[in-house]
Amino acid sequence: MRLQGLLAALAGVLCLAAASDPSERLSDPAQEARARAIFHDVRCLVCQNESIDDSEAELAHDLRQIVREQVHAGRSDAEIKRFLTARYGEFVLLTPRLSAGNIALWAGPFAVALAGLGLLLARLRSRASDAELTEAELQRLGRLSSEEAP
Amino acid sequence: MIAEIGAFALSLALALSVVQVGLSAAARWRRSVVLAAAGEGAAIGAFLAVATAFAALMHAFVVSDFSVANVAANSHTEKPLLYRVAGTWGSHEGSMLLWCLALTGFGAAAAGLGRSLPRGLRALTVATQGLLGVVFLAYTVFASNPLTRLDRPPVEGRSLNPLLQDPALAVHPPFLYAGYVGLSVVFSLAVAALIEGRVDAAWARWVRPWALAAWSLLTVGITLGSFWAYYELGWGGWWFWDPVENASFMPWLMAAALLHSAMVTEKRGALPGWTVFLALAAFSFSMLGAFLVRSGVLTSVHAFAVDPTRGVLLLAILGVTSGLGFALFAWRAPRLAPGGAFAPISRESALVLNNVLLAAATATVLLGTLYPLIREALTGEPISVGPPYFNLTFGPLMGLLILVLPVGPLLAWKRGDGHAAARRLRSAALAAAAFALLGLAVASPARAAGLVGLGLGAWLIAGAAAETIERIRLFRVPARDSLRRLGGLPRGAWGMTLAHLGLGIFVLGAVFETGWKAEAAEALPVGGALDVGGYHVALESVRPVDGPNYDADQAVLSVTRNGQPICRAEPERRTYAPGGQTTSEIGLCYRGLSHLYLVLGERRETAGPPTWLVRAYWNPWASLIFAGPVVMALGGLVSLSDRRLRLGVGRRRERPA
Numbered sequence: 105m106r107l108q109g110l111l112a113a114l115a116g117v118l119c120l121a122a123a124s125d126p127s128e129r130l131s132d133p134a135q136e137a138r139a140r141a142i143f144h145d146v147r148c149l150v151c152q153n154e155s156i157d158d159s160e161a162e163l164a165h166d167l168r169q170i171v172r173e174q175v176h177a178g179r180s181d182a183e184i185k186r187f188l189t190a191r192y193g194e195f196v197l198l199t200p201r202l203s204a205g206n207i208a209l210w211a212g213p214f215a216v217a218l219a220g221l222g223l224l225l226a227r228l229r230s231r232a233s234d235a236e237l238t239e240a241e242l243q244r245l246g247r248l249s250s251e252e253a254p
Numbered sequence: 255m256i257a258e259i260g261a262f263a264l265s266l267a268l269a270l271s272v273v274q275v276g277l278s279a280a281a282r283w284r285r286s287v288v289l290a291a292a293g294e295g296a297a298i299g300a301f302l303a304v305a306t307a308f309a310a311l312m313h314a315f316v317v318s319d320f321s322v323a324n325v326a327a328n329s330h331t332e333k334p335l336l337y338r339v340a341g342t343w344g345s346h347e348g349s350m351l352l353w354c355l356a357l358t359g360f361g362a363a364a365a366g367l368g369r370s371l372p373r374g375l376r377a378l379t380v381a382t383q384g385l386l387g388v389v390f391l392a393y394t395v396f397a398s399n400p401l402t403r404l405d406r407p408p409v410e411g412r413s414l415n416p417l418l419q420d421p422a423l424a425v426h427p428p429f430l431y432a433g434y435v436g437l438s439v440v441f442s443l444a445v446a447a448l449i450e451g452r453v454d455a456a457w458a459r460w461v462r463p464w465a466l467a468a469w470s471l472l473t474v475g476i477t478l479g480s481f482w483a484y485y486e487l488g489w490g491g492w493w494f495w496d497p498v499e500n501a502s503f504m505p506w507l508m509a510a511a512l513l514h515s516a517m518v519t520e521k522r523g524a525l526p527g528w529t530v531f532l533a534l535a536a537f538s539f540s541m542l543g544a545f546l547v548r549s550g551v552l553t554s555v556h557a558f559a560v561d562p563t564r565g566v567l568l569l570a571i572l573g574v575t576s577g578l579g580f581a582l583f584a585w586r587a588p589r590l591a592p593g594g595a596f597a598p599i600s601r602e603s604a605l606v607l608n609n610v611l612l613a614a615a616t617a618t619v620l621l622g623t624l625y626p627l628i629r630e631a632l633t634g635e636p637i638s639v640g641p642p643y644f645n646l647t648f649g650p651l652m653g654l655l656i657l658v659l660p661v662g663p664l665l666a667w668k669r670g671d672g673h674a675a676a677r678r679l680r681s682a683a684l685a686a687a688a689f690a691l692l693g694l695a696v697a698s699p700a701r702a703a704g705l706v707g708l709g710l711g712a713w714l715i716a717g718a719a720a721e722t723i724e725r726i727r728l729f730r731v732p733a734r735d736s737l738r739r740l741g742g743l744p745r746g747a748w749g750m751t752l753a754h755l756g757l758g759i760f761v762l763g764a765v766f767e768t769g770w771k772a773e774a775a776e777a778l779p780v781g782g783a784l785d786v787g788g789y790h791v792a793l794e795s796v797r798p799v800d801g802p803n804y805d806a807d808q809a810v811l812s813v814t815r816n817g818q819p820i821c822r823a824e825p826e827r828r829t830y831a832p833g834g835q836t837t838s839e840i841g842l843c844y845r846g847l848s849h850l851y852l853v854l855g856e857r858r859e860t861a862g863p864p865t866w867l868v869r870a871y872w873n874p875w876a877s878l879i880f881a882g883p884v885v886m887a888l889g890g891l892v893s894l895s896d897r898r899l900r901l902g903v904g905r906r907r908e909r910p911a
Contacts, residue, residue, distance in 0.1 A: 125867065126777050147638045153496055155640065158489060199639025200625075205633065210626045213618040215645045220610030228598050 128165070130172050139175045142184060143168060145198050149228055257322050260310025261401040264351075266389040267303035267358065270296045270325060274361070274384035282377040290377045294365035297380055300387055301355075301362035308355050311400050312342045321407035324348060324400040326424055330411040332802065333419070340424035346548060346564070347400035353544065354390050360464075361387055364439050371460055378446035379439075386438050389571050397567050422482040430475030434540035436468025437505060440512065441537035444530045446580055448586040453526035458519035461533060463894055465516060466749075468536075469509040470890030476502050479881040484880075487836040488853045490771070490871040492879055495644045500623045503541030504616055508536040511612035514605045524593030524602060527583075528609065534583060536578035539616075545572050546623070597669040604662030611655040611804060618647045656710045656761065659754060662715020664724060675775075678724050682716035698769050704769030709781035711765055714758030718751050749893025756885030763847075763878025772872040775864040777858055787849055787872025790814045796854075796866055804828040806839075809854045809866060813843055819846070825854040849873040 130136040131224040143157035156164040156171075167188075174184045188196050200206045278293030280286070311324070315338045320326040328345045329338055343352040361383035368376045394400075443461055447453045479502070484492040493499060512532040519529045549565025597601035622639045630636045660682060664675040690709035697704070723729075725747065726739040774786040783792040792812050801807040806828040813820040823841025831835070836856075843850035855867030 144644055145638065145640070153494075153640075193635065195636040195638050198638050199642035199646075200637050202641055205629065205635075206625075206637070209621050209639065209643075209813075210647070212621045213614045213651060215615035216617040217610055217651065220606075220613060224603065224606050224610065228596075228603070232461060 128168060128172065130176055132176075135175050136172075138181070139168075139172045142171050142175070142181060146171065146188060147184070147196050147198050149192060149196060256310050257319065257401050257403060258314050258315075260307040263303045263306035263310065264391070264395055264399070264401065267300045267307065267354070268388065268395050270300040270303055271358070271384050271387035271391055272751070275381050275388060278377045278381035278384060282374050282381065285373075285375070290373060290380075293380050293384070297358070297365040297384060298362045300384070300391075300400065301358040304351070304355050304358045305389070308351055311348060311351060312339060314401075315339065315341045317847075318411060319407075319531075320409070320411055322400075323402050325403050326404060326408050326411050327413070327760070328413050330413055330756065333373065336421070336426060337419045343427050343431075344401070347394075347398045350390070350394045351400050352400050352427065352431050353435060354387070355513070357383075357390055357438055358387050359435055359441075360439045364464075372450075375443075375446050375450055375452075375457070378449050379442045380785065382442035382445045383438065386442065386575065387512050389575060393567055393571060397564055420486055420701070422478050422481060422531075423486070426475050426478035426482065428475075429471050429478060433468050433470075433472025433475050433509075434502075434505060434543065434549060436464060436471060437540050439464040440468065440533040441579065444533035445582060447530060448582045451586055451589060453519070453530055453590050455523050456514045458526075461516050461529070462520065465509055465512050465536075466890050467893045469506065469513060470887045470894070472502070472506045472509060473883050473887040473890065476506060477880055477887070481880050484876075485840055485842065488840050488871075490773070490851050490853075490873065492767075492876075495622070495641045497623050498547055500619045501546045503544060503795070504619050504623075505536055505539040507612050507616045507619065508532060510537050511609045511616075512536055512700050514608050514612075518602050518605050519593070522594045522596065522602060523591070524596065525606070526585045526590045526593055530590070532584060532609075534576065534579045538572070541568075541572045541576065545569055590643040594668070596667070597614060599665065599672040599746060600670045601662060601665045601667045602864050604658060604665055607658055608655065608662065611651055615648055615651045615655070618644065618651065622647075637842050653706070653710060656757075657715055657825050659714060659757075660721065663750065663754075664720045679717060679720055682713065682720040685712070685716040686713035697766075702764055707765030707769065708762065711758050711760075711762035711824045714761060716753060718755040718758065721754075722751055740774045745896040746893050749891075749896065752889030752892055753886045754889075756882045756887075756889055758882070759878050759885055761839060762879075762880025763875045765880055766875035767873050767879060770874050775855075775867065775869040777860075778868050779863045779865045782865070783867060784870060786870040787850070787874070788815060789820065789870075789872065791850075791852065791868070791870050793866065793868055796857075798825065801828065804830045807854060807857060809841075809868070811852055811868070812842060813850060813852075821850070823850075825852050827854045828857070830894070844877070847875045847877045849876045851876075 130139060140157060144155050144158045146167060148154045148156045148159035148161055148167070150163050151159045151161055154164075156167045158164075171184055172189075174187065179187075185197060194201060200209055202210060274293050274296035276293075277289050281289035311322075313319075314322045314325045315329055316335065318325065318329060318331045319339070320329075324345055324347050325341075328343045328348070333341065341348070343349045361380065364383055365380050366516055368379065368897045371379070440461055443457070443464070447457050479499075480492050483494070484490075512529065515525055515529045518525045526851055545565065545568040548568055549562070624642055626637055626639055652826060657801075660679060661675055664678055665671070686709045689712035690705045693708040695704055719748055722740075722743075725743060726736045728736045731739075744791065772787040774784045774791075776782065776784040778784065778793045780793055780795055783790055785791070790813070792814070794810040794812050796807050799808045806826040808824055808826045811823045811825065813823065821843040823843055825841035826839040828837050829835070838853050838855075841852040841854075843852070849871075851871040851873055853869040853871075858865045858867065
């Protein structure tokens with residue numbers, strides 16, 4: 105079933121890069137480029153996992169039109185994204201916001217990296233100091249050698 | 255009849271796996287060679303039984319026996335033979351059977367090839383592998399049996415989806431599954447070592463070939479899947495940070511980390527706990543992938559059949575097996591000997607840094623994949639995590655990894671000479687900087703991130719060269735001596751150099767393609783043309799094509815550059831009869847390493863003559879994206895053939911001369 109399901113989903117997907125459709129384009133190339141950049145960050149809400157830049161769904165078409173109109177009207181990227189989130193929720197943005205709720209998401213990987221580095225440094229430091237045998241180890245060595253002696 | 259034999263063989267395999275666990279565990283407990291041999295026999299028997307079931311299912315697909323439910327749902331008499339064969343693993347049930355085939359196959363291999371392992375460790379490994387077999391075979395037999403019959407078989411199968419009929423898609427699951435499941439042996443070895451309470455250099459040496467084989471197979475599987483997406487989806491892209499892609503990428507990252515940390519454990523006896531942890535984690539990520547892909551908890555462009563019951567069962571399997579593994583780890587790992595000390599500038603430090611960065615990269619992929627689920631469960635508010643997130647987190651971590659990568663192999667174990675390594679890498683750094691500057695001069699428009707990427711790719715390639723030059727003492731000893739050294743390099747060294755070189759090749763391709771791809775789309779009438787990346791693409795004609803089960807428009811596009819003819823491409827837009835699904839068959843023109851990627855879109859009626867939407871992508875150096883991983887996998891295989899790793903070699907050497 106798995107591959108059949110995949111195909112069914114692909115069917116909607118296969119004729120992609122819908123955003124480059126010439127009939128939708130803005131006449132000013134600079135504005136069009138800005139709109140395309142925004143498209144990459146906006147999710148097609150009814151699709152499986154696509155940006156509106158890729159999707160041919162009706163809703164994606166409408167969203168592209170909204171974004172293009174707002175770009176044409178001279179709104180900033182942030183304003184347009186605010187408008188979209190107010191209307192559709194944070195789900196619409198493919199880049200999660202840097203907010204308290206997403207702190208684990210954004211900081212997680214770097215926390216793992218820092219924790220790893222910390223452990224490495226701790227190990228380097230502790231190992232540097234105990235290159236010599238500790239008291240306990242000396243005693244154990246003594247015990248072992250006396251056990252083996254007879 | 256054959257399907258019944260298969261179904262019986264599958265149940266027999268489950269019984270044999272139970273026997274395998276019992277006998278091998280008893281063999282360890284009673285220290286009995288006879289019981290151990292019997293357990294190994296059961297492992298081989300279980301594999302043969304699953305192979306019989308697999309052959310029976312394949313037979314049912316080949317002869318189109320629609321009385322088998324799975325065949326009726328997933329095949330059709332009009333399918334070409336190759337795709338009927340591939341249909342065996344095309345469905346959920348069949349792919350679980352493939353998973354079991356690989357699992358018992360690796361179990362049998364571990365039983366048969368592990369003769370150099372200490373008896374206790376070997377018996378426990380076979381027992382653990384058997385336990386995994388029991389769990390997954392029970393799931394297959396009771397929850398997703400591919401060999402159940404239908405009371406009233408249909409005359410014709412239900413599926414003839416030509417999109418699937420593609421060689422890369424047909425062969426990529428076996429590679430992917432062999433890779434996923436190859437990590438089960440590493441998992442079993444880790445569990446066995448934890449029970450034995452002994453993780454030493456010899457153990458790490460036994461882990462290495464299995465990890466290498468699994469990692470290489472996974473590399474090939476992921477690359478084939480990516481290549482299929484590239485030319486079949488028609489988006490011009492090759493990696494989408496889709497949950498299903500991520501599911502295969504996480505075990506790959508973990509296996510790569512394991513290969514490096516096992517080296518530290520093997521050479522210096524250090525990091526035993528971490529290496530065991532990675533061995534457990536790598537297969538856990540494989541199982542997580544199997545769960546994510548089949549449960550439907552994540553939305554993905556590869557929409558898999560959603561079946562909550564099966565999902566819950568797979569989640570339970572994942573929870574119990576990795577849960578037990580990590581619980582054992584938490585209990586036994588503190589007692590493992592910490593191993594030798596090393597200085598801040600040393601091979602060990604470099605490899606630990608590699609592991610830290612790979613672990614952080616895996617955390618990125620894991621968080622990006624699962625965070626939307628967690629967030630929604632906690633707050634009820636859904637969020638999306640898309641490619642921009644991964645570019646901002648995974649990208650810098652990988653950049654850092656690539657930056658330190660060429661330094662590692664030039665440092666000595668225990669205490670390295672940083673200055674000497676820096677001296678040896680000076681030319682490599684200069685070459686990388688020169689390459690990036692060349693990129694700045696040639697490529698337009700200039701993109702800072704792209705230039706850094708090109709420099710990093712060149713740095714990897716130059717670093718691999720510098721490392722080989724250092725090994726053969728080129729320019730420092732007479733050329734003949736260098737040549738002799740080159741011939742004498744161990745395969746393990748070649749493998750490493752190839753793998754690092756392959757990564758460099760991939761990075762160059764990925765950066766070039768991402769940073770400097772050009773795209774154009776126009777609604778063209780016949781005779782119209784568009785320009786992309788310096789090429790002129792003219793629509794010469796469009797003709798209808800009558801396919802076996804589809805109708806298509808096939809365009810003839812002629813490509814010229816400065817008036818010189820370059821190539822012709824015939825992309826199609828197909829419409830499949832019953833569902834009206836449309837797909838595109840892209841046209842590819844290879845120009846050196848670069849691709850001109852041509853897609854025919856929909857037909858539009860206008861006031862004048864009809865037009866067709868034509869999309870053209872200029873994908874510079876795109877071939878390197880796929881060539882790089884092939885070189886990496888090749889490196890893994892070359893390293894696997896190293897005499898030192900060949901199982902049983904050590905034993906032969908121990909014999910008196």
